[in-house]
Amino acid sequence: MDTPVRVAADxxxxxxxxxxxxxxxxMNLVRAGDxxxxxxxxxxxxxxxxxxxxxxxxxxxxxxxxxxPGYISERLIVTRATVTGILDTLAGxxxxxxxxxxxDRRMVLVHLTPAGVRAADRVRRVVHRAEADWxxxxxxxxxxxxxxxxxxxxxxxx
Numbered sequence: 001m002d003t004p005v006r007v008a009a010d011x012x013x014x015x016x017x018x019x020x021x022x023x024x025x026x027m028n029l030v031r032a033g034d035x036x037x038x039x040x041x042x043x044x045x046x047x048x049x050x051x052x053x054x055x056x057x058x059x060x061x062x063x064x065x066x067x068x069p070g071y072i073s074e075r076l077i078v079t080r081a082t083v084t085g086i087l088d089t090l091a092g093x094x095x096x097x098x099x100x101x102x103x104d105r106r107m108v109l110v111h112l113t114p115a116g117v118r119a120a121d122r123v124r125r126v127v128h129r130a131e132a133d134w135x136x137x138x139x140x141x142x143x144x145x146x147x148x149x150x151x152x153x154x155x156x157x158x
């Protein structure tokens with residue numbers, strides 16, 4: 001695999017309205033994101049939790065209290081239908097349970113089970129250890145620079 005991805009030498013001639021460097025940056029951001037997500041999925045296989053499931057477990061662990069599915073959806077920036085599917089999977093594994101919200105019986109609250117707490121903690125250990133390895137080639141200064149640059153791109157996309 002060639003890293004980083006580069007556009008063809010005749011890019012400017014073919015696409016005079018574009019920017020070769022902008023396209024290369026966008027292509028490499030996508031590639032890096034796909035690679036990280038793939039590596040997270042690989043790291044979580046022994047725990048039998050998907051990356052999205054790991055995010056939900058972490059969110060619930062950090063909240064320290066039961067959460068409504070709508071809150072989870074807003075925090076993860078995914079649809080409620082997607083959250084429902086993730087919650088169904090986690091419930092099937094005994095990692096979360098749903099109860100009726102006592103303040104509004106039309107709503108449910110999502111709780112971590114004791115097994116869910118243990119899984120959330122294990123997910124964090126596994127993923128954070130892997131992240132440290134993946135970012136190992138970068139110095140602390142390079143990581144700070146990368147983070148600042150990614151923030152600029154994210155703000156321009158927001």
